[in-house]
Amino acid sequence: MNQNLTTDRQTFVTHLECSITGERYEADQLHRLSRAGRPLLVRYDLDAVRSAVSRDTIAARPTDLWRWRELLPVRHTSNIVSLGEIETPLVPLTKSGGPNVLVKDEGRLPTGSFKARGLVMAVAMAKELGVTKIAMPTNGNAGAALAAYATRCGIETIVFCPDDTPEINVREIAMQGARVWRVNGLIDDCGAIVGKGAAEGRWFDFSTLKEPYRIEGKKTMGLELAAQFGWKLPDAIFYPTGGGTGLIGMWKAFDELEKLGWIGSERPKMFAVQASGCAPIVRAFEAGEEHAERWEDASTVAAGIRVPKAVGDFLILRAVRESGGHALAVGDPAILKAVDAAAKQDGLLLCPEGGATLAAYHQALNTGLVDEDDKVVLFNCATGLKYPMPEAPQALDRTRPIDFDAL
Numbered sequence: 001m002n003q004n005l006t007t008d009r010q011t012f013v014t015h016l017e018c019s020i021t022g023e024r025y026e027a028d029q030l031h032r033l034s035r036a037g038r039p040l041l042v043r044y045d046l047d048a049v050r051s052a053v054s055r056d057t058i059a060a061r062p063t064d065l066w067r068w069r070e071l072l073p074v075r076h077t078s079n080i081v082s083l084g085e086i087e088t089p090l091v092p093l094t095k096s097g098g099p100n101v102l103v104k105d106e107g108r109l110p111t112g113s114f115k116a117r118g119l120v121m122a123v124a125m126a127k128e129l130g131v132t133k134i135a136m137p138t139n140g141n142a143g144a145a146l147a148a149y150a151t152r153c154g155i156e157t158i159v160f161c162p163d164d165t166p167e168i169n170v171r172e173i174a175m176q177g178a179r180v181w182r183v184n185g186l187i188d189d190c191g192a193i194v195g196k197g198a199a200e201g202r203w204f205d206f207s208t209l210k211e212p213y214r215i216e217g218k219k220t221m222g223l224e225l226a227a228q229f230g231w232k233l234p235d236a237i238f239y240p241t242g243g244g245t246g247l248i249g250m251w252k253a254f255d256e257l258e259k260l261g262w263i264g265s266e267r268p269k270m271f272a273v274q275a276s277g278c279a280p281i282v283r284a285f286e287a288g289e290e291h292a293e294r295w296e297d298a299s300t301v302a303a304g305i306r307v308p309k310a311v312g313d314f315l316i317l318r319a320v321r322e323s324g325g326h327a328l329a330v331g332d333p334a335i336l337k338a339v340d341a342a343a344k345q346d347g348l349l350l351c352p353e354g355g356a357t358l359a360a361y362h363q364a365l366n367t368g369l370v371d372e373d374d375k376v377v378l379f380n381c382a383t384g385l386k387y388p389m390p391e392a393p394q395a396l397d398r399t400r401p402i403d404f405d406a407l
């Protein structure tokens, strides 16, 4: 731990580590990718965490994201910019899913998506390390979460999104104080603009996994699941995978929890779910590759997972393989059908990416990758209210006789 900083709260970060070479980087400094061009992972003194806090102590705290503070990187309380990061509920999806299917409904988080978990952490760390201007490429939700948290603590933000990003996302980003630009390209084309500006020293690059702390925020999904399942884990997790931050983060969380002795060595099968119109991870998984090539002409209704190329591809593939899980692609019609089924049968409005996990669950069931007795968690990563819904045009003229039988 860096002794030069006065600590007004305890954290146990020892250093950061390149995810491919293991090269060590110092804590309490601004970091981007490693020298090898790969994501950095934050490492903790887990022995010290174990002596400082027990899982019962954590379980007795209020159930928000900050109950996990000993396993998070923020050193100074004053740098936490909170909008109320609650623990999200596990909602049974009995009819459209099955008797053992739970949805972790991340749509309840600030800005309506689980991007809040990653960005609340990354922004707090940016603030702690003195960043004043941030740029980011986004498919919508990440930009919205960045805008909200950065604005709240006075950091300037510039956001670039594909020009067909859902309208509501573009507007919420602008409304929450960022400067937002629609770009005639995909998210990695937007990323190239952000990278160019960062190289010129204009701003700090907040692209997925290009700074180390979003993974730490997303890791809390895995920590929460462990606590919610009574310090066990479900049999399978279906995760809609774009940049893969959450899948990588949960895998890291399980590892840290096991090292703490808070869970055993059993792991859920991790299912990386993508859309057939943009499935680079699925293609690499099936080909037995360690890295995934860019997916050309990416297209899907599930904008959040339209990511043609992920810098953490090898970390996603590694976690899926080590877990005995699978990478699965589902088509847009199946995604829309799943969203419809969950809403009409179970009263739960999923986002398209959440619908993709439900469609993938049924595919896995049909092909024997999971069975009906398996306890399964599907991730609904954003509120369904942010996405287009079918029209409901029926109108009633109250000045005319009403046919009550026809209502």
Ligand SMILES: *Cc1c(COP(=O)(O)O)cnc(C)c1O
Pocket (backbone or CB within 6 Å): 113, 115, 141, 142, 208, 240, 241, 242, 243, 244, 245, 246, 247, 304, 305, 351, 353, 354, 381, 382
């Ligand atoms: C960002 C996003 C995803 C993908 O999350 P990653 O952790 O980047 O793979 C899925 N769904 C929605 C709604 C998103 O906003």
